[in-house]
Amino acid sequence: MKILVTGGAGFIGSHTVVELIQSGHEITIADNFSNSNKEVLSRIKLITGQETSCYCADLRKEEVVNRIFRIERPEAVIHFAGLKAVGESVADPLSYYDHNIGSTINLLKSMRIYDTRIMVFSSSATVYGDQQHMPVTENASLSVTNPYGRTKLILEKMLEDAGKAYPEMSISILRYFNPIGAHHSGLIGEEPQGTPNNLAPFLMQAAAGVKKELKVFGSDYDTPDGTGIRDYIHVTDLALGHIAALNKGMDHTGVGTYNLGTGEGTSVLQLITAFEEVTGKHVPFVVTDRREGDVAVSYADTNKARKELGWRAKRNIKTMCEDMWRWQLQFPKGYKNIKTLEAEKR
Numbered sequence: 001m002k003i004l005v006t007g008g009a010g011f012i013g014s015h016t017v018v019e020l021i022q023s024g025h026e027i028t029i030a031d032n033f034s035n036s037n038k039e040v041l042s043r044i045k046l047i048t049g050q051e052t053s054c055y056c057a058d059l060r061k062e063e064v065v066n067r068i069f070r071i072e073r074p075e076a077v078i079h080f081a082g083l084k085a086v087g088e089s090v091a092d093p094l095s096y097y098d099h100n101i102g103s104t105i106n107l108l109k110s111m112r113i114y115d116t117r118i119m120v121f122s123s124s125a126t127v128y129g130d131q132q133h134m135p136v137t138e139n140a141s142l143s144v145t146n147p148y149g150r151t152k153l154i155l156e157k158m159l160e161d162a163g164k165a166y167p168e169m170s171i172s173i174l175r176y177f178n179p180i181g182a183h184h185s186g187l188i189g190e191e192p193q194g195t196p197n198n199l200a201p202f203l204m205q206a207a208a209g210v211k212k213e214l215k216v217f218g219s220d221y222d223t224p225d226g227t228g229i230r231d232y233i234h235v236t237d238l239a240l241g242h243i244a245a246l247n248k249g250m251d252h253t254g255v256g257t258y259n260l261g262t263g264e265g266t267s268v269l270q271l272i273t274a275f276e277e278v279t280g281k282h283v284p285f286v287v288t289d290r291r292e293g294d295v296a297v298s299y300a301d302t303n304k305a306r307k308e309l310g311w312r313a314k315r316n317i318k319t320m321c322e323d324m325w326r327w328q329l330q331f332p333k334g335y336k337n338i339k340t341l342e343a344e345k346r
């Protein structure tokens with residue numbers, strides 16, 4: 001299948017592109033590289049042996065999106081592109097509405113014009129807000145506490161409306177829990193620009209001595225060890241979830257919403273311990289106040305994805321830690337400040 005992957009140079013996008021190519025799909029990436037590095041394209045080629053076509057494009061520009069569709073005529077869109085930093089979204093909400101919502105409207109318009117029927121969309125467990133009952137199912141009530149989350153909620157509603165109005169479309173809304181890990185080759189991984197927002201990159205920077213210590217936000221939650229519990233999922237399992245959704249989209253229409261997680265909760269302290277055991281590295285950390293907007297516990301009920309998509313996450317915390325540490329060790333500066341691997345070999 002010919003697939004347009006927006007944000008395909010980013011963390012989750014690049015891992016998904018690798019799995020898509022290895023499943024025989026033809027991929028075009030559209031990314032403005034605002035939170036990614038072109039070096040990722042060489043790494044994808046090293047892993048898959050294939051060149052990936054890529055447009056350096058800002059999806060907020062309708063004519064640019066239209067041009068990509070006119071040339072490429074994709075049969076499906078996997079839409080990762082967007083901004084994702086909660087704190088930044090509070091400080092600069094309009095950028096978040098502009099990038100996240102503006103881009104998606106442009107994509108849907110082009111999909112209508114060029115008869116592209118299948119869309120797989122990156123949503124987030126953030127739309128569940130603070131739930132009383134865990135594991136959380138897809139039909140739980142939704143609420144958000146920040147502009148980033150609000151863009152995801154608005155987009156989910158927009159996609160549901162589009163699915164009703166255009167019954168020939170197939171739309172999968174995937175609610176990710178906490179993606180971590182890296183490709184098992186260690187060639188691609190998460191490279192946050194500036195200060196990381198997520199636990200995993202912080203943890204690795206503390207282990208590698210790049211940061212003095214990891215900040216653990218709160219140890220007084222109502223959890224066994226007092227730290228927050230999350231459902232960490234290996235980024236490769238997440239990538240494979242997109243292929244499962246794509247396969248379903250080929251012979252189904254309508255809108256389906258799915259949790260992509262492992263169904264298991266791991267506390268911050270448990271993740272630190274697992275990481276130390278796997279890598280033999282000490283992770284210095286300090287406990288600070290809770291971070292505003294963080295919930296105590298979040299993990300997924302994954303039954304719907306298992307039954308309807310035939311997908312489940314297979315990689316455990318140990319593999320997540322091993323793979324992300326391999327990426328950190330091989331490329332301590334991520335994609336930055338290094339020559340391409342080909343140049344290094346010469």
Ligand SMILES: NC(=O)c1ccc[n+]([C@@H]2O[C@H](COP(=O)([O-])OP(=O)(O)OC[C@H]3O[C@@H](n4cnc5c(N)ncnc54)[C@H](O)[C@@H]3O)[C@@H](O)[C@H]2O)c1
Pocket residue numbers: 006007008009010011012013030031032033034035036057058059060079080081082083084099103122123124125176177178179198
């Ligand atoms: N990483 C997570 O923890 C997480 C959790 C839940 C949901 N998500 C969602 O998954 C998606 C991918 O996340 P990620 O972690 O890979 O993020 P990422 O920042 O690594 O990737 C997003 C990519 O989109 C590109 N981009 C941003 N705005 C663009 C625009 N206007 N036009 C073209 N390209 C643009 C960026 O350059 C980047 O390469 C996002 O939509 C994010 O909200 C991520």
